[in-house]
Amino acid sequence: MQGVGPQQQSRTRGSGYLLAEMTWPEVEAAREAAPLVIVPLGSCEQHGRGMALQTDTVRAVEMAKLVAERMAPQAVIAPETTVGLSEHHMGFPGTITLTPQTLQQVIYEIVHSLYRHGWRKVFLLNGHGGNNAVVDIASIRIRTDFPDMHLASSGISALVPDVISQEGVSELRGHSCEVETSQALYLAPELVRKESLVRGTDRRADLDAAGRLSRMHSAIHFPQPYHRLDPNGALGDATAASADFGERQVSAALDRLTSFLEQFIALPLPDSGSASGPRSL
Template sequence: MKALVLDELIWPDLNAVLPEIKAAVIPAGSCEQHGPNTTFNTDTARAYSFSKMIGERFGKQLLICPPLSYGISVHHMSFPGTITLRCETYIHMLIDIAVALGKHGIKRIIYLNGHGGNTGSLNVVINTLKYEYGIDAYYSGIGLNVFEEGITKEMGWTKRHGHASESETSQAMALCPEVVREDRKQGEIVEEFIVRGKDSPFRYGGCAWDWKTDASANGALGDARLANLEDGIRLNQIALNKVEKMIRYIIEKR
């Protein structure tokens, strides 16, 4: 099916299909350093491309909105070029977009999030929309947290992969290859990532941390040299199937 993408429509065409739309998808990205090997728009491009692929599975039932190119990236501000919003600004943006869509009769919103730093705000937003505005709202990750644990082991990845690593770079190769600098792929094998994981002293709470001093000096985790298109396509299919399942549940059962 052809995805219904707001950026590609004119209003009379949208107006004609409005009654068929069951939910709007808002891709959430970031403008954030992604190591020496992937560009600042990596999360935004991944989220938008992924959302359009999801849109192909639902046709006119899902309106794919333009992506948010800025998010919460305070912990990456040690790297030049990173632009973060304040949580308050971000929350207001996400709510404003949902309220505007609600005025056109679309009262169900699904944020597809390409950036882990956005999740705290997304939790605030979906609850505010439901309990203060009567708008049904949901969000889902699209990357690492959606992939199968077993698959991760099978692919022989480094222990501390994640941001700009082999897992994210592989998925980017499948979704938006233009963000990957093939000639700049390199490894930053981080054994100690003390702010995360089951050995972290902050495991049952949190701490405000800085990527450069608490995670990795070159901005990436893991070893992007292990990234490849074949793994990326496989991982992305897993994520697409899981997110499709969630959206089917939302539009059929909620």
């Protein structure tokens, strides 16, 4: 159904592949059929005036459910991480952040636990761009300490830049914009207060000097806290969002991610070599 999100289509989704909803014998049985675990990573942070603080977490979880449904019974979903690295949003009430060191250790220990239970193929589905650098560092540690496993990661929007560019989106976007808001409208519309959506800063020319410099070149990293970029904490135009645009993004991302994961599952495990277990706990 066009424009109708997954949560509206089914409220019973998840009972067969969410680890946290299983008993341990059910997990033991699922492990035999599911070589892959998806770990959703999110945040608890401001999302402008029109979206809930848990937007990143819920988008990651709902996307993970769609993947697990399509790949059933080959994938299960670990409990989501509901707080991430959100220091750049702390200028707005309600945002909760972990330090980079803490988030890195949380990711590491989740994957380590899954490894101890026999899983050797893990995918980190990251709903929050602010987690990206920490995910990269945690992944290096994990691959170093557990060389006989495969670990991969991605966000949602990063899978579909072509779909996004076809829409004629704002010059300046990236948080609580038409891209992210459209995904939320499709995946979990209850997150969105449509009457409160406002157009954020959507042109580089409207930023102050530091903000303009921070967005001057994609290859130069000069981050600014969001309360200095926009008084509402949003970049882009959330009022241009639609569930239809969200569906196009999610559908393409789902196709591309499941195609990768099917090949990921089939990939032979690497030789553990001389590894003797975790060294960086």
